[in-house]
Amino acid sequence: MATTQQLAEVLKRLNAGEDPEVVRNEAKQFLATINPADLSLAEQSLIDAGLRPEDLRKLCAAHMEVLGDDLQRTKGGLRPGHVIHTLLSEHEVILDYLGKLEKVNEAVQRMDRYDPTSEELKALPDIAEHLEHAEPHHQREEDALFPELEQRGVFGPPQIMRLEHVDLRKAKKELGHLANTVANADFATFKKGLAEVSGYLVPTLRDHIFKENNILYPTALDVIREPEVWRAMKLKCDEIGYCCFTPTEEESSVQTLDLRPLPPFQRHELIFRTWDSLEPGDTMKIINDHDPKPLRYQFEVEYKDHYQWQYEEQGPVDWVVTIKKS
Numbered sequence: 001m002a003t004t005q006q007l008a009e010v011l012k013r014l015n016a017g018e019d020p021e022v023v024r025n026e027a028k029q030f031l032a033t034i035n036p037a038d039l040s041l042a043e044q045s046l047i048d049a050g051l052r053p054e055d056l057r058k059l060c061a062a063h064m065e066v067l068g069d070d071l072q073r074t075k076g077g078l079r080p081g082h083v084i085h086t087l088l089s090e091h092e093v094i095l096d097y098l099g100k101l102e103k104v105n106e107a108v109q110r111m112d113r114y115d116p117t118s119e120e121l122k123a124l125p126d127i128a129e130h131l132e133h134a135e136p137h138h139q140r141e142e143d144a145l146f147p148e149l150e151q152r153g154v155f156g157p158p159q160i161m162r163l164e165h166v167d168l169r170k171a172k173k174e175l176g177h178l179a180n181t182v183a184n185a186d187f188a189t190f191k192k193g194l195a196e197v198s199g200y201l202v203p204t205l206r207d208h209i210f211k212e213n214n215i216l217y218p219t220a221l222d223v224i225r226e227p228e229v230w231r232a233m234k235l236k237c238d239e240i241g242y243c244c245f246t247p248t249e250e251e252s253s254v255q256t257l258d259l260r261p262l263p264p265f266q267r268h269e270l271i272f273r274t275w276d277s278l279e280p281g282d283t284m285k286i287i288n289d290h291d292p293k294p295l296r297y298q299f300e301v302e303y304k305d306h307y308q309w310q311y312e313e314q315g316p317v318d319w320v321v322t323i324k325k326s
Contacts (some may be wrong), residue, residue, distance in 0.1 A: 006030060062202070083145065083233050084217050086246065090137050091209045092256045093245045096287060096318075097130050098202050099260050103317045105198040114187045119181060119316075128179040130173045131201075133244045138165045141212075144236040145220060152223045157216045164208050171201045180321075256285045271295065275325070283313075283324045293317050299323070 077086040104127065107120040115121065141309065146158035173196050182190050224230065247254075255274055259267045267288075274284055284290065299307050306326055313320035313323070 005249040050085045081234070083140075083230060083237055084221060086237070086242075087137065087141065087145075087217065088213060089256075090243055090245070091213060092258065093243075094131070094134055094137075095206065095209060095258055097127050098205055098318065099258070099287070101127050101131070101198055101222070102202050105194055105202075108191060108194055111187075111191070114182065114190075116183065124179040124182070125176075129173070130245055131205075132176050134172075135169070135245050136241045137246075138169075140237045140240050141165075142239060146235045148224055148229060148233065149216075149220055154219060154223060157219060161208070161216060163210065164204070168201070168205055168208065171197055171204070175201060205277070246309070247313075254283045254285050258287045260287060260289045260318070268295070275323070278325045280325050283322050285320065285322045288319045288321070289317075290313065292321060 007266065031288060040146065078088075080086075080089075100123065104120040107118075108124075111118065142162060146162070149158050163278075174193070178190060178193050222289070255278065257270060257271070257274060261323055262270065271284070271286065278284060286295075292314075298307055308323050308324040310324075312322060
């Protein structure tokens with residue numbers, strides 16, 4: 001109970017207009033004293049008391065930054081191909097598609113009629129297909145990871161995640177239906193349906209991923225210590241199969257930063273903190289909502305002849321750039 005009360009107080013202060021740097025440092029000190037399993041129980045208690053999960057996730061960017069630091073350390077400490085490393089890498093791809101879905105829905109809501117030449121409508125089936133093809137990701141969690149957690153007495157988080165998987169599957173199937181029948185549908189009805197399913201799927205799946213990244217997976221790494229168990233889980237995962245977008249081990253060694261949800265003042269700090277952690281030959285991929293030309297100018301000044309810049313996507317919705325350290 002004390003942990004729950006302390007967490008609630010920290011979160012309130014983070015969102016109450018106090019000096020964010022002071023409270024952020026206190027939050028880091030507090031979070032360093034509790035393990036992910038206790039944090040999971042405390043946050044679930046807050047939800048049970050009436051705090052919406054999405055409010056917990058979005059309560060303050062500083063809270064996400066605290067947990068985000070831990071996430072970077074978690075993934076960085078795992079070899080590509082590790083069960084958790086693969087799940088984290090898949091989450092990065094899923095979050096990218098959620099960002100695209102959000103942009104498509106915003107564009108569609110501004111349309112007054114069906115336009116078969118619309119780039120957004122053309123993109124929607126591909127987005128829906130990739131989100132539905134995340135099913136092996138969920139199955140690997142349910143059939144390989146969750147049973148090992150439950151054998152060690154961790155029941156709450158797996159139970160919550162399973163329940164959320166059921167609702168998320170329904171929403172993704174509905175999105176797929178909408179995406180593939182829009183040409184023959186009443187456009188006003190389609191718009192309403194897309195707004196509803198996107199309005200549920202985008203924040204709910206983002207919140208789901210946030211909890212898994214920052215609570216469930218660190219808990220698994222804390223309580224499952226036997227290397228042979230992780231090896232057995234990897235074999236089970238191989239039997240279940242992977243997503244069409246699962247990165248290869250070489251691809252998953254790329255450090256991906258999705259900057260779109262972050263305020264501008266946090267973006268450059270995260271970029272250069274990540275860049276400093278890379279070894280020569282490593283690559284950083286950034287996903288942004290505008291052309292990061294100013295960043296390239298800064299790299300040219302500070303790291304001339306020590307980086308390779310390549311655009312993978314240049315708008316109009318998202319810009320994706322890979323920067324290799326040399």
